[in-house]
Amino acid sequence: MDVLVLIDKLDDLVHNAKPMPLTDQVRVDKEEIYDLLDQMRATIPEEIKQARWIVKERQEMLAEARREAERIVKEARDRQDRLVSEEEITKQAERAAEEILDEARAREREIRLGAEDYADEILNTLEVNLSKFIAAVQRGRDRLAGKDEPAEVA
DSSP states (O other): OOHHHHHHHHHHHHHTSEEOTTSSOEEOOHHHHHHHHHHHHHHHHHHHHHHHHHHHHHHHHHHHHHHHHHHHHHHHHHHHHHTTTSHHHHHHHHHHHHHHHHHHHHHHHHHHHHHHHHHHHHHHHHHHHHHHHHHHHHHHHHHHHTOSOOOOOO
């Protein structure tokens, strides 16, 4: 289950709790709170595991981009070495090698930036979800401690 859904359930549970007469406190079912907290504990490690997988995938993509760039550079250098026999051929080889190097650098940069953007987006989503979870838990604790305004009774 999604952590945000569980946070909403916890918030609803506290918000809809029965008020204690003549106090700002409310009564909540302890078992329901513990059940929701257990579900949250089970869900959060999965989201963290997904974030770690994304970071690992990003690192693998960067390593693959580096290997590809090194292969292209080696290929360009090998090609350049073969074309060294004559001056004109040598000049052509140098131009081709530079073009291949520029292409490899551009491709590596593009792949790296894409992987970083993707990982950052996923980590940002996780950060937002965790922040909401922490805020909801704190609101619930504040309400249980009587620090918040009493829940409205409809």
